[in-house]
Amino acid sequence: MTGGLANPLAARDHARAMAGTVVDAMPVLPPVAADLPAGVEPGDLLWEETVAPGGYATRRLVRGSRVRLIDLAGDACASMLIYNAEMPTERLNVADTVKVQWNGYLGAGKLLLSDMGRVMMSILEDGAATHDVFCGTSNAATNEAKYGEGRNSGAFPNGRDRLLLGSAKHGLQRRDVHPCVNLFKGTRIEADGAITPLVGPFEAGREIVLRAEMDVIVVLANCSHVLDPRDDWQVSPLRISAWRGPVTDQDDPVRCATPEGLRAFENVEDYYRR
Amino acid sequence: MTADPATGGLPGAVVHDEIVPARAPWLHHIAAGQTLRIIDVEGNQAVDFLLYADADDAERYSSQDTVAAQGNLFLRQGSVLRSNEGRAMMTITGTSVAYHDTIGGACSCESNTLRYGHHTKAQHACVENFLEANLSEGRGKRDMVPNINFFMNVPVEEDGSLGIVDGISAPGLTVDLRADMDVVVVVSNCPQINNPCNAFNPTPVRMIVAA
DSSP: OOTTOOSHHHHHHHHHTTTTOOOSSOBOSSOOOTTOOTTOOGGGEEEEEEEOTTOEEEEEEOTTOEEEEEETTSOOOEEEEEEETTOTTSBBOHHHHHHHTTBSOOOTTOEEEBTTSOEEEEEEEESOOOOBSSSOOOOHHHHHHHHSOOOTTSSSOOHHHHHHHHHHTTTOOGGGOOOOEEESSEEEEOTTSBEEEEOOOOOTTEEEEEEESSSEEEEEEEOOOTTOOOSSOOOOOEEEEEEOOOOOOTTOTTTTSOHHHHHHHHHHHHHTOO | OOOOGGGTTOSSOEEEEEEEOTTOEEEEEEOTTOEEEEEESSSSOOEEEEEEETTOTTSBBOHHHHHHHHTBSSBOTTOEEEBTTSOEEEEEEEESSSOBBSSSOOOOHHHHHHHTOGGGTTSOOHHHHHHHHHHTTTOOGGGOOOOEEETOBOOBOTTSBBOOBSOOOOTTEEEEEEESSOEEEEEEEOOOOSSGGGTTSOOOEEEEEEO
16 A cells, blocks of 8 residues: 555645656756757757667668767767668668678778668768777677676666567567667777777767658667676666758769769669659 | 598487588477587588577577687687576587587678679578578578688688688588587578688588597
């Protein structure tokens, strides 16, 4: 028995009294951001949310949307999946992303490619330069081995289970959760293939801005990098803002930067020719 | 009767022995404890390779979990091929090639349009093989993930530059894989003719299973 909540109206009043509570990690509805870039109208803001350490967030975004991620305190790790929103069997393909661009490191001007030869998102600005396409995210076994447990219901959730829940919110299942990219936590590949993790912690406030080149579903998990060498579980909040923007035009420098990338944009433009 | 040198060193009796033609798919169920030997019969033939857990095919090979767990991008003798849930699926118990690739993925009609141009759209590709084989057992597009490329060479330079370059395999070189669980092996004998992965000439490979 909880004193005073024995009838539905008392329970209702108790629940309603929570309204207006503000915590560090939560969505802001309607979205408000005091630091939008010059030229972005407040009315074009689509999404404003801070993801807790160990948390996840997901949203469908229309083509042209800009997505800004901020590593608020220097220890966020944004593991990201991307699906084609209208046909989620098309999704981010990390192998094609590195092979087609002849390079394994992400940064400004790089494209995130689907398994259908199309660019799903592009990176417009990158204040971090430490990212990782090779290692993927943690799973229940790796977190249990490292931190003692890794359950969604525990203190050290693993990235795969967070991405599974985020994908499930769109009706997707285990076989849909594909290899991810990690933003803000990086890796460097040595000459013999050895993987050196670059996990910081880094200076607070590093930003990356992406542009949706298709109508996409993004799923973001904020869990410690799978190769984070620190014994204790260290992650800090991840801030997400997104706003409306124009679809990439024919003269866009990212679109035209390489012949392979240009064909990835041409394939997107062909897909939307309807 | 003369012993076939291609079966030398296998840990048990041969229960299956098959030549996969150039450009073709191959699917085979392999029980825990059995060993699969892949022979690059004519040399420098990329063998695109996927694994699914036989008991639950939503669990499948994960290049990311595999390289993260071993802290290295290249697959060598001793490498454990891990699933998307972190479990050991197969182990490379021996190979006469220095290392194999698992970051380059499979060629597809669609990615070929990016890498080479739209004139290659109609060429046969590994994803076509993977889909054809997987569809025979009810799997499909959602089950496609980045694979292993045995006998394929993808070095990564200091600035991150990478690409499929001339092979380091040769006629008769092998890789031996011990199944650590019951698995479905799905292979595309790579038909690519626009890069050096097959020395611009796709050739047959041989699959031997020992139990």
